[in-house]
Amino acid sequence: MIAIIDYDAGNVKSVEKALHYLGQDAVLTRDYEILLRADKVILPGVGNFGDAMMRLEEYGLVEVIHKIVEQGTPFLGICLGQQLIFDSSDEAPGVKGLGLLPGTYHKLPDSEKRKVPQIGWNDLKFPNAGDLFAGIPEHSYVYFVHSYYLDTPDPSIITATCEYGVTVGASVQKKNIYACQFHPEKSSEVGLQILRNFISLTGGTK
DSSP states (O other), X not given: OEEEXXXXXXXXXXXXXXXXXXXXXXXXXXXXXXHHHOSEEEEOOBSOHHHHHHHHHHTTHHHHHHHHHHTTOOEEEETHHHHHTSSEETTSTTOOOOOSSSOEEEEOOOOSXXXXXXXXXXXXXXXXXXXXXXXXXXXXXXXXEESEEEEOSOGGGEEEEEESSSEEEEEEEETTEEEESSOGXXXXXXXXXXXXXXXXXXXXXX
């Protein structure tokens, strides 16, 4: 069973629908016992970094997420869910993220050619091998909706990038922690294959 963390964030239902389409038993929940028993856990979301962390704290989910990761359960962050697994974001100065991986998020540079947020399709490069991209060719296109990019002291965790005025860390992996800045559930067959790859995981390998 795949558990999707319910913390009143946007876009969580589309992830649930994509998993059901792939024939998976998926449940949207904030029940601690269900989350801790799940075979895999997903933290999706669209919204504000500070508001999201406030809700995770309010529902007692921060401690639960750390326990999920510590017990080795494959854990996937999507969009805002990727940002939340890091230390902080300029979107919410002074607010601590989950701190599962080192790094912070900065605002994408705005220009006449590139509007912020980045909304639309962009192609991926693979600087490091990543389990989520098995069978997916480099320069495949995926769908983004975001305004911030990752700055991390550990580039080895970045498994996919795209260019949008800066190099965007589009996906990361460390042991059983996985994340996508883009939306696999909105990225056509490429996105479905990424979700299939996550479903097939037995644990992190990096």
